[in-house]
Amino acid sequence: MFDEMTGDGHGLRAPYKDIAAWIEASGLDTLHRHTAEAEAVFRRIGITFAVYGEGGDPERLIPFDLIPRVFAADEWRRLERGIRQRALALNAFLQDIYHRGEILRAGIVPERLVYRNAAFEPAMIGVDPPGRVYSHVVGIDIVRTGEREFQVLEDNCRTPSGVSYMLENRETMMRTCPELFRSGNVEPVDVYPEELRRTLEEVAPPACSGDPVIALLTPGPFNSAYYEHSFLADLMGIELVEPQDLFVDEGLCWMRTTQGPQRVDVLYRRIDDAFLDPLSFRPDSMLGVPGLFDVYRAGGVTLCSAPGSGIADDKEVYVYVPEMIRFYLGQEPILQNVPTWRCSNDEERAYVLERLDELVVKEVHGSGGYGMLIGPHSTAAERAEFAEKIRRDPETYIAQPTLELSSSPSLGEAGIAGRHVDFRPYCLIGRTIRLVPGGLTRVALREGSLVVNSSQGGGVKDTWVLAE
Amino acid sequence: MLSRTAESLFWMARYIERAEATARLIEMGRRMAMLPGAYGQEEWRSVVAAAGAGAAFGPDDRVGEAEVCRSLILDEDNPSSIRACLDRARNNARAVRTALTADMWEGLNEGWRWLGGVEAETVRRDLPATLDRIRSLSALFRGAAQTSMLRGERYDFLSAGAFLERADMTLRLLDAKYFVLLPETGLLLDNRDRYRWISLLHATSAVRAFHYVYRGDFDPSKIAHFMILNAEFPCSLAFCYGGLRAALIRLANRYGARHDCHATVEKAVRQLQDREMDDIFDEGLHEFLLETLRLNAQLSSELSRAYHF
Numbered sequence: 001m002f003d004e005m006t007g008d009g010h011g012l013r014a015p016y017k018d019i020a021a022w023i024e025a026s027g028l029d030t031l032h033r034h035t036a037e038a039e040a041v042f043r044r045i046g047i048t049f050a051v052y053g054e055g056g057d058p059e060r061l062i063p064f065d066l067i068p069r070v071f072a073a074d075e076w077r078r079l080e081r082g083i084r085q086r087a088l089a090l091n092a093f094l095q096d097i098y099h100r101g102e103i104l105r106a107g108i109v110p111e112r113l114v115y116r117n118a119a120f121e122p123a124m125i126g127v128d129p130p131g132r133v134y135s136h137v138v139g140i141d142i143v144r145t146g147e148r149e150f151q152v153l154e155d156n157c158r159t160p161s162g163v164s165y166m167l168e169n170r171e172t173m174m175r176t177c178p179e180l181f182r183s184g185n186v187e188p189v190d191v192y193p194e195e196l197r198r199t200l201e202e203v204a205p206p207a208c209s210g211d212p213v214i215a216l217l218t219p220g221p222f223n224s225a226y227y228e229h230s231f232l233a234d235l236m237g238i239e240l241v242e243p244q245d246l247f248v249d250e251g252l253c254w255m256r257t258t259q260g261p262q263r264v265d266v267l268y269r270r271i272d273d274a275f276l277d278p279l280s281f282r283p284d285s286m287l288g289v290p291g292l293f294d295v296y297r298a299g300g301v302t303l304c305s306a307p308g309s310g311i312a313d314d315k316e317v318y319v320y321v322p323e324m325i326r327f328y329l330g331q332e333p334i335l336q337n338v339p340t341w342r343c344s345n346d347e348e349r350a351y352v353l354e355r356l357d358e359l360v361v362k363e364v365h366g367s368g369g370y371g372m373l374i375g376p377h378s379t380a381a382e383r384a385e386f387a388e389k390i391r392r393d394p395e396t397y398i399a400q401p402t403l404e405l406s407s408s409p410s411l412g413e414a415g416i417a418g419r420h421v422d423f424r425p426y427c428l429i430g431r432t433i434r435l436v437p438g439g440l441t442r443v444a445l446r447e448g449s450l451v452v453n454s455s456q457g458g459g460v461k462d463t464w465v466l467a468e
Numbered sequence: 469m470l471s472r473t474a475e476s477l478f479w480m481a482r483y484i485e486r487a488e489a490t491a492r493l494i495e496m497g498r499r500m501a502m503l504p505g506a507y508g509q510e511e512w513r514s515v516v517a518a519a520g521a522g523a524a525f526g527p528d529d530r531v532g533e534a535e536v537c538r539s540l541i542l543d544e545d546n547p548s549s550i551r552a553c554l555d556r557a558r559n560n561a562r563a564v565r566t567a568l569t570a571d572m573w574e575g576l577n578e579g580w581r582w583l584g585g586v587e588a589e590t591v592r593r594d595l596p597a598t599l600d601r602i603r604s605l606s607a608l609f610r611g612a613a614q615t616s617m618l619r620g621e622r623y624d625f626l627s628a629g630a631f632l633e634r635a636d637m638t639l640r641l642l643d644a645k646y647f648v649l650l651p652e653t654g655l656l657l658d659n660r661d662r663y664r665w666i667s668l669l670h671a672t673s674a675v676r677a678f679h680y681v682y683r684g685d686f687d688p689s690k691i692a693h694f695m696i697l698n699a700e701f702p703c704s705l706a707f708c709y710g711g712l713r714a715a716l717i718r719l720a721n722r723y724g725a726r727h728d729c730h731a732t733v734e735k736a737v738r739q740l741q742d743r744e745m746d747d748i749f750d751e752g753l754h755e756f757l758l759e760t761l762r763l764n765a766q767l768s769s770e771l772s773r774a775y776h777f
Contacts, residue, residue, distance in 0.1 A: 043581070044574050221562045230565035240566045245470050256471045258621065258775040259723050 002146045003418050004069060004408040015072040015466055022180055023067065023409070023416065031411050034176045035066045041172050063459035064169065065410045066177070069421055069441040076465045079142070079150060079425070080435055082334035085325060087138040087427040090157055090312045092328035094134035098124045098308065103327055109320045114311065118365070121273065121308025123280055127297050130203040131431050134306040136268075137163075137196070138427045142335065144406040151338045151403070153422065155321065157313040158305055159270045162440045162460075163426050164228035167192060167235075169462040170438070187437035187465040192426070193235035195434045200266045202430030206299040207252065212265035215239040215255060217246070219271045219287070229270050238268075243275070248291035253301040266302045273307045281307070315364040315398050316342055343390050343397040352399040353390065356383045359399040360450075361390070374450060376402050405450055408461070410443055420444045422452050423463065437465035473567050474625045475777035476560040481629030483557035484576070487550045488606040489637030490540055491599045493519050493644060496671035498595065501533065503663045512536045518644030521548035537591050541598065550602055554580050567622050571612035579605035621722055628715040628771060635708035636764055638695055641668055643757050665691045672703045692753070693745045705760065706740045712767070713737050719775075727774035732767055 003009055005016040012020055023031070042061050071079065096102050097114050098121075104111045114120055139160025141153040170189050174181055197214065204212035218229040220242050233240035245255050246264065254261040271288075274281050280293035295301050311317060319340050322333040341348040341359075352359060361373040373386045390397050407418030425439035441461040442452035452458040497515035512531045516522055516539070524539045524546050525531050543549045558580045561568055568576075582601070591598050610630070617623050645664050665688045669675045674694070681698065682690045699706040713733045720726045748756045 044578060221559065226562070227565075230562075234566040239470055239473075240564075241470060242472070245472055256776060258469050258471055258474045258625075258719075258777075259725075260776070 001404045001418075002144060002149075002406040004144075004406055004421070005418075007147065015070040015075075018180070018183065018185070019068060019070060019409075022177075028411075028415060031066055031416075035064070035411060037176045038064050038066060038172045041175065042168070062165065063445055064172070065419075065443050065445070065459050065461045066173075067409050067411055067416070068173065068180075068462040068464050069408045069423070069443075070464045070466065073466050073468045076437060078334065080437075082150070083138075083140055083142075083425050083427050083435060084433050085329065085331060085334055086140055086152065086155070086321065087135075087429055087433065089321065089324040089328050090138060090155060091132070091134055091429060093324045094157075094306070094309060094312050095132050096328070097311065098127065098134075103324065106327065108323050108327055109317070113314075113316055113320075117311055117314060117317070119308070119310040119314050121311075123293065123297075124306065124308040127306075129306045130205055130299075130302050133203055133304075133429050135309045135312060136199055136203065136304040136429050138429065139163075139424050140335075140427065142423045142425070143338075143403055144421075144423070145404055146406075149336075151336050152318075152321070153338055154315060154318060155313040156424075157309045158272070160424070160426065161225040161228055161270075162424060162442075163192060164231045165460045166426070166436075166438055166440045166463065167231075169440075169460055173462045185467050187467055189436050189438040192436045193232060195428055195436060196232070196268075197236040197238070199428040199430035199434060200268055200302075200304060202432070203302050203304065204265050205296075205302045207301075208265040213238075213263060214266045214268065215241045215264050217241055217243070217267045217269040217271050219243075219275065223270075225270065232268075241267075243271070243287055243289050246289045246292070248289060248295050251295055251298055251300045253289070253292060253295050264301060266304065268304045273310065276303070276307060315340075315362060316344070316395075319398075338400045338403060341399045343394040343399065349390065349394055352397075353387055355399075356387060358402060360402050361386055361397055361399045364396055364398055372451075374402060377448075377450075402450070405444075408441070408443065410445065410459075410461075412445070412447075417447070419447070420450055420452065421461070438463050469567075469621050471776040473564045473622070474775050475772065476564040477567060477622055477625040478629035478771070478777075480557045480560035480564070481626045482633040483553045483560065484606050484609055485630050485633035485637065487553040487557065488603055489633070489640065490519050490548065490550050490553065491602040492637065492671045493641060494537065494540060494595075495599050496641060496644060496667050497536065498533065499667035499670055500664055503660055503667075514644045514646075516540070518640040519548050520640075521546055524548075533595070534592055537595060538588055541591055541602075542586065542588055551583055554583055554605075569612065569616040571616045572609060575605070575608040575612045579608070621719065624715045624718045624722070625775075628712055628719075631708045631711035631715065632764055632768060632771075634703060635705055635712070636761065638672075638703050638705055638708065639757050639761050639764075641671055642692070642695060642753070646754050646757065662686060662688065668695065674701065674703065677701060689745050689749065692748070696748065697740060697743060697745060706737075709733065709737050709740060716771070727770065729767055729770035729774050732763070732770055736763060736767070 005013060005020065007013050039061060042064060093103065097104065103109050104114060135157035137160055139156035141156070142150055143153050144150050166189055200214050201212050214236070215238055216229055216233040218226060218240055220226065230240050239255065241255055247254055247256070253264045253267070255264050269276065275287040277290060277292040278288045279290045293307065296303050318337065319342065322337055325331055325333045341352050343349040343352055352361070356373070357375045357378070359375045363371040373382060405420040405422060408421045409416050410419040421441050421443045423439055423441050425435060428434040441463040443459045443461055444450060444452045445459045446457055493515050497512050500511040509531050512533065516525055516531060516536055519540055521540060529535070539546050539549065541550045544551050544555065546552060558576055561573060561576050565573060586598065613626060645668055666686050668691060669678050678691065678694055681694065694701055694704065696705045698704045699710055701707055716730050716733055720730055
């Protein structure tokens with residue numbers, strides 16, 4: 001197993017030199033005290049996370065682990081190229097399937113997978129979003145299994161969340177452990193909101209002359225990511241609107257203000273497709289802004305991300321992303337996929353059913369670590385249950401090998417120990433591509449656990465990219 | 469600005485002031501109940517009535533300090549309780565996080581979290597400290613708004629809500645005193661009643677300020693003048709209407725439009741300027757209080773209509 005700090009478990013990797021010295025000099029008591037201070041900061045400013053369907057504290061904290069995760073400059077250079085490449089290919093794929101569908105005609109991606117996918121949005125066929133951008137914020141979940149082995153676990157093309165943790169984790173680290181930053185060697189991440197605003201401005205609709213008015217569309221305070229919505233709106237200096245604040249008139253989108261209606265040009269929406277517009281997507285829904293989609297299609301407002309972007313992060317479509325990179329960009333993928341077996345395929349399903357005890361089985365449309373089987377950690381009864389589910393409904397499942405995710409030193413009650421981590425950078429796509437050097441590192445705080453999702457007891461860490 | 473934001477700011481300010489007002493009412497009840505010869509239950513009933521929570525107690529229920537504190541401070545199911553007020557204030561604040569400064573949010577959030585963890589036993593053991601903490605919570609929030617908030621439309625809606633609610637509080641405090649005053653004994657005030665008037669000053673932390681302005685005796689008509697007509701005392705009706713008027717005028721100038729609420733507040737301010745305390749006593753203090761509470765409700769609904777919420 002690869003450890004971010006020690007490599008094989010015995011040495012000390014160069015990027016962690018300062019961290020190791022700091023751990024040594026601080027001692028456990030000081031680190032525990034800093035952790036308590038950091039948590040007090042989080043709670044005071046109200047960075048909380050609500051988990052649907054679970055009892056207990058409705059506004060609990062995501063545990064924060066004090067020990068940063070570090071990338072060296074050259075590691076980041078390679079990651080960055082891979083991330084940009086992937087984000088470009090995913091957008092090219094969306095543009096293609098909602099127009100001529102060349103990749104389907106070429107027989108590279110099966111038509112069934114696209115046209116019969118619930119995430120495919122027929123209403124988007126032939127629509128040209130400004131700049132031909134569909135997914136403006138692409139969150140790519142990356143795991144590491146060795147010194148040079150980075151693999152993409154999944155893509156998030158709709159409305160990936162968590163970037164507020166990237167920003168607040170850094171802010172909190174700088175507040176509680178300023179001595180760590182004195183060398184000035186850590187690339188700052190606090191430009192993210194500004195970069196996001198620029199990205200959104202670049203995709204203003206044709207109907208907008210002058211400076212575009214941008215707003216962030218949230219489902220409201222009861223959404224689990226509401227804190228992030230308000231945080232980003234605040235840092236970008238834009239209005240945080242709920243569907244009830246918006247209406248459509250004369251082919252444009254307006255928000256209700258104290259002085260009457262004001263026009264909105266770009267909506268950074270953090271609300272699902274289904275709840276955007278009851279007229280177009282979900283007639284039974286009371287939520288949403290009636291007529292919004294028609295205004296979007298006519299170029300009166302830009303929706304970021306575009307409706308129907310979710311098809312690009314479908315877990316089965318994922319299998320074809322390396323092919324997309326070759327097809328649209330004519331390049332070899334820099335970041336590899338994790339080998340994936342599709343249970344919809346007879347041969348692959350047979351393979352999966354034989355090896356349930358060593359594979360990870362996931363629902364194609366699931367997210368957040370729910371509905372997942374981790375073979376090596378499962379009981380015979382659980383495996384039998386999953387085998388039954390797979391046979392009954394093969395198209396719903398994929399399987400991947402159980403990866404030895406890299407571990408990163410983390411602070412527990414008993415001391416410092418390696419815990420498994422993943423990494424999510426946030427790539428911004430407007431007329432240009434922007435990537436802030438950093439991202440969100442999630443950590444599985446339970447010993448041996450491979451599930452880093454915050455809904456399943458995962459925590460977060462500050463993530464450093466070192467300057468050259 | 470979004471209408472919803474204006475609405476949330478307005479109501480958030482109101483609920484925070486209301487939480488403070490309820491703490492001050494309880495403080496007043498505590499003082500009245502400690503007076504020699506106090507009826508005890510009567511004083512507490514008057515507090516409950518003035519807090520608008522009369523329905524929380526039946527005619528045969530015991531209404532003492534413990535019961536009232538449990539109901540008015542901690543009971544989430546009583547919409548007039550301080551906890552319920554802070555819950556709603558915080559929900560409004562959460563809905564407009566971006567319109568608040570970090571200092572304001574942190575002040576409110578911390579106070580809300582504190583009160584959420586307070587046990588009935590703690591309140592019983594040390595009521596004065598609990599009430600102090602509630603008052604300092606709203607003071608902290610106000611202070612944060614004062615020093616960190618841009619003087620724009622958001623501030624105007626916030627202060628409109630605060631002044632309107634504080635005007636309500638003063639009226640309710642006076643009314644609570646009125647309830648135990650019955651039957652009215654005219655000018656032949658006994659000592660106990662005089663002390664009740666003084667407890668009004670204690671409840672608004674204004675004993676020293678009163679002396680500074682009026683010198684001499686705690687004369688009930690001077691105290692009433694202080695609380696209603698004195699435009700320098702920040703809890704007085706005249707001061708609160710002045711503040712509300714200023715906030716509404718700023719909005720009118722900002723947006724270039726006047727509405728019904730502007731005419732109503734102008735008229736209310738003018739009428740107070742022309743009033744003498746004797747006139748109010750002659751017409752009946754209680755009637756004056758009721759009429760003014762109705763006027764406040766009218767102002768509130770005119771204001772929401774004017775700004776589309």
